[in-house]
Amino acid sequence: MNELHEGARFLIANYIFPNDLHVHWSMMIVLYPYLSGLVDGAFIVAALYYVFGVKSLKPIARFSLIFALAFMFCIALPLLLHLGRPERNINMLLTPSPSSAMAGFGYIYSIAMGLLALIILFIYRPTLVGKVEQSKGYMRLFYRMLTFDSTNLSPEALELDRKIIKFLVAIGIPVATILHGYVGFIFGGVKANPTWSSPLMPVIFLFSACVSGIAGIILAYIAIRTYRRSAIDVNCLKILIHTLSGFFILAFCFEMLEVFSHHYLKSGFHHMVEGLLNGPLYYSFWEWQVGFCSITPLFLLGWLVIFKIKDQLYIILSGVVSFLLLLQVLFMRWNVVIGGQLMSKSARGYTVFHPEWFDKEGIIAVIVVMAIPFFLLFILSKIFPLWVEEEKN
């Protein structure tokens, strides 16, 4: 037994503090950063077109914003389902504790939501003005409100709109960055948990958010256009895949850097982190997150970016790689949120997590929460046409 190093000596007891048997942040807290990540990534796509002038992204720029809005509406839902006393949630806005990172959520979320709504209303103003003229009664009043009651579509007014949109989206980039970097900081700021307590955490969350959002846009674009039997703009898809590749390389490098740092630094709790990744999280981390959902997409992305591929195959592979990366980010969230809590703070053992089906944070609730944004996307598409050619029609 003398050859055992100290870490193994700790783990030999497999002792968990009695209160650590419960995993307090469960699947809804996995879903929360996942949803906000999708919003962030989708917003980045829109920003590339509206601020950085990447014209090839025009076909999906508007769709990205409506996609972001649909998911933005639902970000707070998993949090409310998670709270023990959800009826008191307003206390976070009314009497926030300035020392708490979590207290900032309401404000950051409200600003991001307001900004996104404003951007969409300005972009769609000409469309909405047309709807004001076509509709009657309450719907007319509704559309008048959405147009800020301005039917002026003169070239000067539209030019002013364009400047306002550019300005708002430019502000939106740091706001979106804060929205998701902040989510990472919620975890990174917990010094009691050695897998969370890292300055890399906000960075990892941010890049993985961009990955999931862009992958989500690609998959939804391909799925909706295929379902409607409409043409898919492969040039636009290529720009998206290139952008996705860049963000994913960064995200994956930082994720691996985090693991490597624990291994190399061999700090006080490294035995716990290593034991976690090679024990309870072996399948969900090494096999799924790293192996199947990261290495495979890396090769696929390399193929898509470097080689010349026929359009039809390009579309199929883009869909596959996007699906895998959406899964990768979901596994990453799971491994951080649930995985981090499997380690007891006794530093001597691990607990287990059993997801339930019918709990308010259970599997059924997760499926419902994930379905709502798509339902909202459908509703929003009736007010805000998703595609430019639909609008022309």
Next chain:
Amino acid sequence: MDNTKPTIDKERRVFIKKVLEGTIAGSLLLVLPMNAGGEKIPEQVAGIRDGEYDLTDHDFAFIVDITRCIGCGSCCVADKKEFDVPDGHYRTWVERYLKDFDGNVYVDSPNGGLDGYHNPRTDIDVNVRDTFFVPKLCNMCKEPPCVQVCPVGATFRTPDGFVLVDHKRCVGCAYCIQACPYSVRFLHPVTKTAQKCTWCYHRVRKGLLPACVNVCPTSARKFGDLKDKTSEVYKILQGPGVFSVLKSDMGTWPALYYKGA
């Protein structure tokens, strides 16, 4: 004979009157609330009942002497009764440590030590070099991470050294549970708010010791005011001996000290 009858009558009347008085007085004793509350119990924490309580005049500390703890579990039972702690959750618990000759440490705490450690471990087969018990409870940190992260200020630190939870404000987000390095917090399954050991603040403000300290048969748990130079904790911490705090590298500055660790 004629002279004795009035005397007997008079004595009988006096007797009946006294019986009635006694009966009424006895009945009143049964129905009237007697002053048998906290005031009757001698003051256990000095200086609390003298005049108005000034929060800034006190700085409480807790000492656990692990060389004295016998793992009887009385403290856990007292705590569970005092706060009606739900099963499977623990405001305080006692851990059993076993060391073998190879330096391996085996720790367990079945049911948080609530049932006491009456039997040796049978699940491991090693030559035991040393064994001891370590009671755990809230560390009442001077830099409490739970207070820092609470989004609504429901968890707060009082000037006299207690970290408390306002269950009427708590939103049940469990961020404090994540932030506590000592895992002393849990989400109450009924109130859905965070709960933890309070060092029996309600008792201390009445001049009484925390329930666990009160019942400890070996005085392994000690509690007192560090601003009172006559208190036992002050004398112990000022005296010789090695004291440690848990996870000092966390920078939480606990007010819970361990002697013999």
